[in-house]
Amino acid sequence: MTKTVLITGCSSGFGKATALTFAREGWNVVATMRDPTKAGELALHPNIFVTRLDVQEQDSIAQGVGAGIGRFGAIDVLVNNAGFGLFGVFEATPSDKLREQFEVNVFGAMEVTRALLPHFRSRRAGLVVNISSGAGVFTLPLLAPYCASKFALEGFSEALSHELAPLGIAVKIVEPGGVLDTNFGARSGAEAARTPTPADYDGVAEATARLYARLSAQATSTQDDVARVIFQAATDGSDQLRYVATEDIQPLVRARRETSEAAYLHFLRARIAG
Template identity: 55%
Template sequence: MRKTVLITGTSSGIGLATVKLFAENDWNVVATMRNPAAGGEFAGHNNVLVVHLDVKDLASIERAVVAGIECFGRIDVLINNAGYGQYGLFEALSREDIQEQFDVNVFGVMDVTRALLPHFRRNKGGLVLNVGSGAGLFALPMISLYCASKFALEGFSEALAYELASQNIVVKLVEPHGGVNNTNFSERSAESSAKDDSLTAYDGFVERTQAAFGSMTASRTICSGDVAKVIFEAVTDGTDRLRYLVGDDARGFIRAWDEMSNADYVQFMRSKFSAEG
C-alpha cells in the first residue's frame, strides 16, 4: 500500500524537487501551494494531488488536509517546506515585515502541523519533517529576521520531537546550508529587501556584507534536488534521528559552530563582516 506525504511550498525549488522524487518512488503526494495553477506539470499523475494551501490561511490548511485524506485515504508524512527569507537591516524593517516572516516560517509550520497531529494520533504514528536552515544554527547579518525564524523552528522542532515520541510520531529537521542553486529563494528575498535611505551610518557595513554575500552565492554547489534526496532519506531511513545537514561548508560556518568554543566561534563570524575582513 502506497504511503502518502503532504508537502507545503511545492511550486518551485526544494518543494517541487521533493514532490517529483517522492512521486517517482511510488508515494502518493499531496502537493500544496498558494497557486495551484503552478502545478500543471502534474496533470495526469494519479499519485499527485495538487491543492491550494497558504500557510497563513487556516481555512486553506484544513481544506488541503481534508482533500488529501479524501483522495488517498490517509496521510503518513508531513513535510513543512514553505518559507522565505526577509533581507535587510533590522532597523529598516517594519513590524509588519517581522510579523510576515514569522507568520510564514514559524506560525505557518505550527498551524499545518497542528492540523495533522490528530490524524497521525488516530493512525498511531506519523512523521513531521521541517525544512530548516544553517541560518537556524549560525546567524548572519542582514537576515536577522530569517535567522530568528529558523532558530525558532529549531527549538520548536526539537521540543516537539520529545513530546510526540510518546505518540509514535517522529519529528525531523533537514538543514540546507551554504546556499542552494535553482530556487527562487534569493529572488523573493531580494524583492522583500527592506531599505531606509536615512540609515547612512550603516553604508560601509552594508557594502562589506553584500560583498561577502556575493562571494558566498558564487560558491554554491548544491541544488534543490540534492536537498530533496536528503529529505527522502530522512523520511525513509526508519530512524528517529533529529537533524540532517546538507550543503557545502566551504565557508566554514558549520565547522566553526560545531567545533569552536563559543568565544572563538563568535570572533570567527565577526571577522567575516568586519572592516578588516
C-alpha cells in the same frame, strides 16, 4: 501500501523538487500551494495531487489537509517547506513584514503540524519534517528576522520531537544552505528593495554583499540535492533529528556546534569582515 507525503510550498524551489522526488520514488504526494494554477508539471504527474493550502489561513490549512486525506486515505509524512526570507537592515524592516516572516516560517509550520497531529495520533504513526536553514544554526548580517524565524522553528521542532516520540510520531529538521537553482535570493532582494535603509548602514551593507558573494560562489548543491536529503530524512528509519543538506554550510555548522562560543564568534566575524 503506498505511502503518502503532504508538502507545503510546492509551487517552486525545494517544495516542487521534493514533490517530484517523492513521486518518482513511488509515493503519493499531496502537493500544496497558495495558488494551484502555478502547479505546472506537478499537475501532470499521476502520483501527485495538487491542492490549495495557504499556511497563513486556518480554513485553507484544514481544507488542504482534509483534501489530501480524502484523496489518498491517509498521510504518513508532513514536510513543512513553505517559507521565505527577509533581507535587509532590521531597523528599516516594517513591523508588518516582521510579523509576516513569523506567520509563514514559524506559525504556518506550527498550524499545519497541529492540523495533522490528530490524524497521526489516531494511527500511532507519522513523521514531521521541518525545513529549516543554515540560518537556523548560525547567524548572518541583514538576515536577522529570517534567522530569528528559523531559530524558532528549530527550537519548536526539537521540543516537539520529545513530546511526540511516545506517541509514535517523529520530528526531523533539514538544514539547507545556498543552492544554485532557487529564486530565494531574488525574492529576498526584492523584499529588501522596498525598504529604504539609513546611510549609516552603508558599510555593513557593502561588507555583507561581499560576504554573500563569497558564500554564493561556494554553493555546489541544487534544489534536487536538498530534495534527496529530505527524502532520506523521511525514509531512513533513524532517530536522527537534524540533517545538514548542503556542503557549503558545513564549516559554519561545525564552528557553531563543535567549537567554543568564543571560537565560533571569532570565525564568523572574520568571515563577515572578509
